[in-house]
Amino acid sequence: MITSSRTAAAGRREWIGLAVLTLPALLASLELTVTNLALPAIGRDLGAGGTQLLWIVDVYAFLLAGSLITMGAWGDRIGRRRLLLIGAATYGIVSALAAYAPDPGSLIAARALMGVAGATLMPSVLSLVTSMFTDPRQRAVAIGVIVASVSGGTAIGPLVGGWLLERFWWGAAFLLAVPVMAVLLVLGPLLLPEHRDPQPGRLDVLSALLSLGAVLPVVYGLKQIAADGPAPLPSAAVLAGGLVALVFVARQRTLADPLVDLRLFSDRVFSTAAATLALGIFVLWGSNYAIAQYLQLVQGLSPLEAGLWTAPSAVGVIAGSTLAPRLTRVARPPMIIAAGLAVSAAGYVVLTQTGGLAVLVTGAVVVSAGLGPMMALATDLVVGSAPAHRAGAAAAISSTAPQLGGALGIAVIGSIITAAYRWQTSSTGVPEAARDNLAAAVAVAEDLPSRSAEQLLGVARAAFVHGFHIAAGVGAVLMAAVAALVVLLLRGPGRTPGRGG
Known part of the structure; x- marks a missing residue:
């Protein structure tokens, strides 16, 4: 380049x-x-x-x-x-x-x-x-x-x-x-x-339609799976979107002016940074989804109150993303990204101990503070590695990768928590109608006498927290693994991302 x-x-x-x-x-x-x-x-x-x-x-x-x-x-x-x-x-x-x-x-x-x-x-x-x-x-x-x-x-x-x-x-x-x-x-x-x-x-209008036909079914299917668990229709939607994506890629290879220049992905900096963005947001959106459920269904907060309790984690991203460029004066961007991912992994370890709001907010802030440098510097690597005339397409990829990664993260993390919840409640005498997820248990508890409702919610909330801890552990392992891959793939003196000609 x-x-x-x-x-x-x-x-x-x-x-x-x-x-x-x-x-x-x-x-x-x-x-x-x-x-x-x-x-x-x-x-x-x-x-x-x-x-x-x-x-x-x-x-x-x-x-x-x-x-x-x-x-x-x-x-x-x-x-x-x-x-x-x-x-x-x-x-x-x-x-x-x-x-x-x-x-x-x-x-x-x-x-x-x-x-x-x-x-x-x-x-x-x-x-x-x-x-x-x-x-x-x-x-x-x-x-x-x-x-x-x-x-x-x-x-x-x-x-x-x-x-x-x-x-x-x-x-x-x-x-x-x-x-x-x-x-x-x-x-x-x-x-x-x-x-x-x-x-x-x-x-190319056909390529535009194919990109829409690839992304829409995947995002729809993943959101449905996150909400209701695996089912034939959403699973088929994800599969159909994947097949359309293959057709889209094949068409881009044949066009003189492709919608997405696949040669961008031959650049190791570009492809690694895009994958890191997707995986980082995979874990972040998945954990944010779980945290929102924890705040409302375990702690009993209103949506507004839950939103206020999640605000500190957003502040963590702001701090991390604004500090990252200063850190590049003393270390290469890939090393800063990897260090941030390691910090994020430590935050997920804290979340495995969640038992109240203090630990939850602390872990969430550490996670977001670590992911802030990744989001800023990986985005910079994606758009900075592309030729100037492809800046718009590269920026679109840097925006699409987190969207797809986030949707997948919500589906996977949500499925992990749901599976653990169902396993925990299957042998505890919880009514059948309350074994699907914690929201269902809360709905069932509304029609029970106060003592029975309290007992049901105690068991159901404990099962959800168990699943939450497992999901946080998965997040810690994944962030540590991505940090290691970033170091492995982008080690060496490398080059400063520049604007291609």
Whole structure:
């Protein structure tokens, strides 16, 4: 790979532009948190059933994940700033439509459009960062800021959502995006440079459809497996998505202008960093899913209270991702990533001892503080290893890999806890209806006398905690293994990721 010698230091305009780019990054995670808090009010006001409420959340995530690759490649062709502004305008409009949706079906449709529009944001943000900050050290700092912004949305989401929903109706959760996108639309053309592939090829529509057909069934199937356990339909969906992915890869090999340049994966830095991102988020999302259940079903907290207790772990990611670029002054990025993963493994060891909120929060903060450097530096390695004209596609891969890894992590970690729960409750006299999972046991306990309910919940919660400890142990082993692989695959002097020519 030819490395560009253009590494001029960024000036004031670029750093102010970075501040503008933090807006969509912050909104991405903030919006999802606030939407989850708004679901009960949506259910009451629109008469939405349980399945409809799930689709209000899931259709956004599905289409976001499925559209990332296409949007990244499209940005390389039409210009990354142009794509960002088109996506911001569309996102703001459909957010307003969602806020005033008259029925569940209309809201689900608006959320689907929000997912497609949202897929333009992070690939555009990351590819613009790589274009604006050509100095490797400055680029690492800038990407750390973007990662911290995403985590910042998670941290303040419960506070912002709770404040909005106490004072306004549920539509305010969606209107939040309108002023943010308006600011982006005003400042973006003034502060953000335009970058595109100087020789853009034709966007292959069939490849775009295949990428959607590969990612959507996989994410859907994994989410269903996480929620209800293995079943024929979700398992078939995952298999079908895998088969479509094989067709997608085969087609990319035959195209002069592929949607995804598979030669990117021949770069050891690129492929190892992308895999590390996927595996790190695999464990993080899986454990976050388990922690949310623990807080609500074992500790009996409300969703808002549970969100507040998870905020410190988001702060851990912010601290880790912003500190990582400074650490690169004394150590190579792969070594920092590996050290962070080792810290994360230690955090999972702490979580194996969870018996109350203090230990839980301590372990979660250590985990996230260790994963923060990985998220920032691995993302930097992915986008920094790609040629400049493929920055959008590389940014899309760095966004898609965590989406797929996270969905798989929720399914696998959730399945581990469920399997342990069922094993523990199978021989304890727990009623059959309460043996499926802890949520089922809580529902059964609501119809029992207080003494019987207390006994049932004691056994069921102990079984869940046992499964939680096993899942945390799996996380510790996996993080330690990934740390060792990073050291093994990226050892040696290597090279500083650069912008290819």
